[in-house]
Amino acid sequence: MVNKVLIVVLGAVVLASLVVGGLLGMQLAGSDGNDTLTTAPTATDASTPTPAPNTTPTPSAATATPTPASTTTEGAASTPATTPEPKFSPSSVNTTAVELELRALVDEEVRADRGPLESESVLDEMAQFHATNMAKQGYVDHTAGGYNTKQRYEKFERYSHCRVPTNDNSGLRDGQELEVNKRVSINVSGDWTEEDIAQQVLAEWRADEDAMERLRYANAEEAGMGVAVSQDARVYVAVDLC
Numbered sequence: 505m506v507n508k509v510l511i512v513v514l515g516a517v518v519l520a521s522l523v524v525g526g527l528l529g530m531q532l533a534g535s536d537g538n539d540t541l542t543t544a545p546t547a548t549d550a551s552t553p554t555p556a557p558n559t560t561p562t563p564s565a566a567t568a569t570p571t572p573a574s575t576t577t578e579g580a581a582s583t584p585a586t587t588p589e590p591k592f593s594p595s596s597v598n599t600t601a602v603e604l605e606l607r608a609l610v611d612e613e614v615r616a617d618r619g620p621l622e623s624e625s626v627l628d629e630m631a632q633f634h635a636t637n638m639a640k641q642g643y644v645d646h647t648a649g650g651y652n653t654k655q656r657y658e659k660f661e662r663y664s665h666c667r668v669p670t671n672d673n674s675g676l677r678d679g680q681e682l683e684v685n686k687r688v689s690i691n692v693s694g695d696w697t698e699e700d701i702a703q704q705v706l707a708e709w710r711a712d713e714d715a716m717e718r719l720r721y722a723n724a725e726e727a728g729m730g731v732a733v734s735q736d737a738r739v740y741v742a743v744d745l746c
Contacts, residue, residue: 627728635730666746
C-alpha cells in the first residue's frame with residue numbers, strides 16, 4: 505500500500521515538473537520573440553535622427569564673416585591718404601597793397617640817401633604789362649609777351665624820355681639797365697600778408713647786386729611798378745625806372 509502511495513506521489517511530482525517546465529519554456533520563448541521585435545524598431549528609430557545635419561549653421565556662419573567690415577575699413581583708411589592740397593586763387597592777393605608796401609620799403613630802406621622814386625601812370629602801366637606777361641610765361645625775363653625792355657619803352661612812348669644819366673653824368677642808361685624784375689612764391693599752406701610778400705621781394709633784391717645798383721641810381725626820379733600773381737601762387741614784380 506505504501507509503495508502504491510509513493511508511486512502515485514512520485515508520478516504527481518514528475519507530472520507537475522513537466523507542466524512547470526513546459527510553462528517556463530513557453531514563457532522564455534515568448535520573451536525572446538518580444539526582444540527581437542522591439543530591438544528592431546528601436547534601431548530604426550535611432551537611425552532616423554538624420555536631421556542632425558539639418559542644424560546647418562553654415563549660412564549664419566557665412567553671413568557673420570567679417571569680409572564687408574574689412575572692406576569698409578580699407579576704404580576709410582585710403583581716404584586720408586588723398587588729402588587735397590589747399591586751393592589758391594590769384595585774386596586772394598591784393599596786388600595794389602603789395603605794390604604800395606614795396607614802394608615804401610624801397611624809398612625808406614634802399615633809397616634813404618637818394619630820395620624817393622615818384623610814381624608815374626604810364627610807367628606803372630608799362631611795368632604792369634611786363635609783370636603780367638612774365639606771369640603768363642611762367643618765368644622772369646626782360647623779354648616777355650613778345651617785347652624786350654627797349655621795345656616796351658618804345659611801345660609806351662617812354663624810351664626817349666626815360667634815358668637815365670649815369671651817376672657821374674658821363675653817359676646814359678637805357679634798355680635792361682632801367683629794369684628790375686623778381687619772382688617770389690607764396691606759402692599757401694601757411695599764413696601770409698601782402699606786407700610779407702613785399703618784404704620777401706625786397707630780401708631777394710638785396711641779395712642781387714645788379715638790382716640794388718639800379719634801384720639806387722642817383723639820377724633816377726620816377727619808377728613804374730607792376731605786380732602780377734600766377735595760378736601756381738607765384739608773384740611777379742617789374743620795376744621800370746625813368
